[in-house]
């Protein structure tokens with residue numbers, strides 16, 4: 001997807017920490033690293049899925065991109081313009097190009113709210129009056145699923161980037177399928193790019209062109225959706241995939257069950273952040289932090305790919321199955 | 330826990346269960362003539378779209394429907410042949426917790442934030458079993474250990490907010506299983522959890538189920554979880570059972586168009602193909618369509634479907650409520 005056109009979004013080495021505890025005088029005594037050195041791009045019209053366990057930093061990254069919170073470090077470039085330090089006035093212009101869709105439990109049975117967020121909000125920003133907004137939304141809703149139309153049919157500028165934060169997580173399968181399909185149709189019709197945050201890898205795989213996997217604040221693997229889903233390079237991705245339940249009863253299989261929980265982001269483990277739960281961990285993993293290295297369009301941060309008998313970019317699935325470990329028990 | 334067990338009788342028999350609530354349209358059934366059985370040590374998955382009556386069915390089994398706005402209008406719930414619906418509250422309380430235990434999804438959960446988890450488990454234990462305080466504490470710590478809480482001696486004194494979501498769910502399981510029930514009702518026990526933690530919790534439940542020899546009624550809208558963990562599935566639609574069968578028969582070979590349509594909604598089953606969402610929503614009870622209640626959303630409907638409300642037909646190895654069950658060849662999973 002990332003070809004001649006400049007990316008609609010570029011995130012360069014962005015980090016964010018929050019105060020985790022304070023002393024009696026209110027001074028910060030410990031900080032929690034929510035996002036650490038994240039870099040990625042989203043091309044126009046592309047969907048980048050962002051997955052990881054609860055607390056891995058997905059929403060924080062989404063909010064950083066939207067400039068709802070400020071980064072400690074790094075740059076955020078929207079459609080070629082650096083918005084990292086944009087003031088309120090400049091941000092208002094930028095927000096015309098991007099929207100955020102949160103999951104809304106109140107109206108979660110009604111896919112229309114998504115259209116409301118994606119379509120009506122930019123129309124409002126464009127100064128379209130309410131009655132006309134309703135009409136346009138209604139028309140679009142009616143048309144979605146009918147014959148394709150061109151974005152130019154609508155004289156208004158819609159968002160180019162939509163951050164979707166867990167838009168379908170609390171929905172039952174049929175409503176989820178309705179919302180996913182609607183999101184896809186809106187994307188294809190309006191040429192939207194999505195940063196699609198979810199913890200369900202099957203959902204993310206379905207809707208995304210590329211997938212980024214986060215663990216403890218860091219992106220540990222990023223690549224084309226099919227590659228990440230079928231040939232994971234990082235042991236954490238492999239474990240995440242293995243945890244997805246399979247609807248084919250004939251396919252009940254042995255899974256890699258991750259032991260224990262994600263360590264605290266206040267006090268991440270030394271070396272590789274995943275080493276405390278990794279079935280393949282080597283000595284070097286306990287001391288040296290792996291860097292993100294790139295091969296065939298897939299970035300992975302794991303010593304299996306650069307140390308000892310090396311995988312050099314091949315999938316971790318082909319490694320001898322890990323011996324079951326009880327690291328945290 | 331086998332006292333009073335009648336030979337040859339299933340553990341639980343739900344017969345013609347009908348639950349009604351007061352609405353602006355008067356008393357309306359939300360569970361409507363539901364019948365099924367659960368055998369000893371069997372795991373049953375109860376599935377269906379949001380609002381189709383899964384949780385209300387579970388609550389009714391536990392005798393938790395009542396008050397001014399809800400009533401069991403018809404039916405029986407037999408545990409070892411004894412009807413629970415005619416029991417008075419003290420007897421019912423003895424059944425709940427001791428013979429039938431429950432775990433609910435987090436938000437409406439049964440952990441009290443004001444007390445340590447140890448205190449809460451001890452309370453459950455001593456309510457049902459003749460244990461001294463010291464014995465109860467020892468047993469509580471054993472339980473925490475058994476559900477995989479690391480360092481249970483220390484965790485015993487933790488308050489619920491000091492635990493992660495996954496650990497809280499383990500504590501709930503420990504509480505539910507403290508009296509070694511014959512039946513565990515788990516309503517969306519993993520819906521609020523990460524897949525990784527869900528996998529841990531499901532593995533834990535399966536292990537404990539085998540160890541304790543209990544039956545499980547798993548209420549969920551996640552078909553994949555049912556496929557992985559259950560022996561049999563009951564599919565509900567608008568308050569009725571529309572299909573039930575062994576998991577190994579139902580998923581590859583659904584006979585009700587609703588079951589097939591729900592499977593077609595799962596991302597990941599047919600890579601590269603678009604999802605095929607079921608159009609529309611479950612009809613509200615006050616506006617049920619004529620004939621088959623699923624027919625307005627069904628891609629296989631005929632004129633007859635809009636005229637006759639189908640019966641739940643027993644085919645021996647499965648039950649299905651569809652006029653066209655015999656003639657349709659519906660796609661399933663893994664074929």
Ligand SMILES: Nc1ncnc2c1ncn2[C@@H]1O[C@H](COP(=O)(O)OP(=O)(O)OP(=O)(O)O)[C@@H](O)[C@H]1O
Nearest residue numbers: 018032034053054055056057058059060061199265
């Ligand atoms: N405003 C805040 N103040 C302090 N800590 C925060 C704040 N926002 C997020 N965090 C912490 O940052 C970490 C990452 O949180 P974030 O919400 O980004 O995770 P997530 O991946 O979106 O998780 P989930 O899947 O549960 O939504 C967590 O440890 C969280 O507790």
Ligand SMILES: Nc1ncnc2c1ncn2[C@@H]1O[C@H](COP(=O)(O)OP(=O)(O)OP(=O)(O)O)[C@@H](O)[C@H]1O
Nearest residue numbers: 350359378379380381382383384385386398399550
């Ligand atoms: N106390 C109540 N008073 C009135 N109506 C109720 C009550 N409890 C449930 N209902 C209604 O009964 C129907 C069935 O609800 P139930 O909670 O059993 O659905 P469910 O299948 O468990 O759905 P979900 O997947 O959302 O949990 C719903 O329409 C609900 O609004």
Ligand SMILES: [Mg+2]
Nearest residue numbers: 058059060165
């Ligand atoms: Mg989040």
Ligand SMILES: [Mg+2]
Nearest residue numbers: 383384385516
């Ligand atoms: Mg429910």
